[in-house]
Amino acid sequence: MPRPTRESYGEQKPPYSYISLTAMAIWNSAEKMCTLAEIYKFIMDNFPYYRKNTQRWQNSLRHNLSFNDCFIKIPRRPDRPGKGAYWTLHPSAMNMFENGSFLRRRKRFKIPRDEKDAMEAGLVQGGAPRQEELPPGVPRDLGHIAHELSHHMGYLVSPPPPPPAVALTPASAPAPPKRQAFTIENLATSDARPDPPAPVVPTSMYSAALSLATLPPPLYSSGLPRPTHYDLPLAALHPALAKAVPAAHPFDLQPSPPTEGEHTFRFSPPMRTL
DNA sequence: ACCTAAATCAACT
DNA sequence: AGTTGATTTAGGT
Numbered sequence: 119m120p121r122p123t124r125e126s127y128g129e130q131k132p133p134y135s136y137i138s139l140t141a142m143a144i145w146n147s148a149e150k151m152c153t154l155a156e157i158y159k160f161i162m163d164n165f166p167y168y169r170k171n172t173q174r175w176q177n178s179l180r181h182n183l184s185f186n187d188c189f190i191k192i193p194r195r196p197d198r199p200g201k202g203a204y205w206t207l208h209p210s211a212m213n214m215f216e217n218g219s220f221l222r223r224r225k226r227f228k229i230p231r232d233e234k235d236a237m238e239a240g241l242v243q244g245g246a247p248r249q250e251e252l253p254p255g256v257p258r259d260l261g262h263i264a265h266e267l268s269h270h271m272g273y274l275v276s277p278p279p280p281p282p283a284v285a286l287t288p289a290s291a292p293a294p295p296k297r298q299a300f301t302i303e304n305l306a307t308s309d310a311r312p313d314p315p316a317p318v319v320p321t322s323m324y325s326a327a328l329s330l331a332t333l334p335p336p337l338y339s340s341g342l343p344r345p346t347h348y349d350l351p352l353a354a355l356h357p358a359l360a361k362a363v364p365a366a367h368p369f370d371l372q373p374s375p376p377t378e379g380e381h382t383f384r385f386s387p388p389m390r391t392l
Numbered sequence: 393a394c395c396t397a398a399a400t401c402a403a404c405t
Numbered sequence: 406a407g408t409t410g411a412t413t414t415a416g417g418t
Contacts, residue, residue, distance in 0.1 A: 135398060154406065178399055184408050191407085202406055222397055222416050 132165050136175070136182045138220040139165070140189065144207055151192055151206035154180070187234070188214060188227040 134142070143160035144152055152160070158176060161168045168175055183189045188211035192204040208229060217224045 137398080174400075177401080180407065181400085181409085182398085183406095217417090219416080224397095224417090226397060 127165060127167060129167055131167050134220045135222065136179050137186060137188070137223070138215065139168075140179065140182065140205070141207060141214070144205065151204040153200070153202045153204055154183070155202065157205065186227065187211075187229040 132139075139161050140157055143157040144150060146160060147156065157179065158172075161179075162172075183191075183205055188208050190206050190208050192206055194200060194203055208227070211227045214223050214227055
């Protein structure tokens with residue numbers, strides 16, 4: 119039996135929930151976040167089944183985005199005009215499919231009330247999850263998901279990030295890499311050569327960092343003093359990722375003095391004048 | 393059979 | 406484009 123590929127479901131409904139499909143679209147995107155239109159496109163491009171009934175399933179998909187706490191809406195920056203906000207995954211939602219089923223999670227992901235409130239009120243501090251909220255199984259589960267996705271879909275990673283939301287200093291835009299297999303390894307490292315034990319990268323942390331970096335000024339200045347930095351719990355940061363992030367983005371991402379025994383990284387978005 | 397996540401329909405913004 | 410509620414369907418045990 120041939121290995122299933124992204125096209126192998128044909129007109130049949132793929133064994134993925136809308137949540138799974140949406141997560142795939144987000145993971146597949148270079149910046150680990152995308153617009154509704156991009157999510158639609160990803161699904162339709164890859165699953166012929168969804169090329170019809172669009173009114174029905176797209177309504178359901180939107181319902182999912184709003185209803186599920188695992189999806190976070192990132193408002194579009196004014197200097198990045200276009201339609202709709204960006205959607206990304208909540209950093210703590212990475213073990214959603216730990217039971218190996220992409221049809222139904224063991225439990226619905228809900229973020230705690232207080233965190234939700236903090237997010238809505240300040241958003242700045244709330245966007246960075248506290249270390250202890252990350253379930254221990256995160257790395258393994260992420261690896262599992264990536265493996266599943268590449269197995270089922272024969273996935274290809276999209277081209278490199280376009281100029282990120284933050285103003286770029288790029289003397290050299292990274293050359294468009296060849297399309298690579300959709301693995302955490304390839305997401306994390308720019309050179310194709312794996313480090314020995316291939317530790318799994320918490321890409322969710324990368325998302326969190328990027329999410330903060332792309333917060334529009336109104337959000338991180340609303341009512342609050344504008345922070346000069348965030349201390350992010352990038353506890354398990356893969357060395358390759360640590361290198362990759364500053365390469366693509368001009369902000370500082372450096373180890374800060376460990377507080378309370380935990381590793382955090384000081385993340386300083388570039389200051390912009392409004 | 394039961395529990396509850398996911399899908400659907402739909403009104404409202 | 407996004408939010409919310411009500412209701413039905415169906416996955417997992």
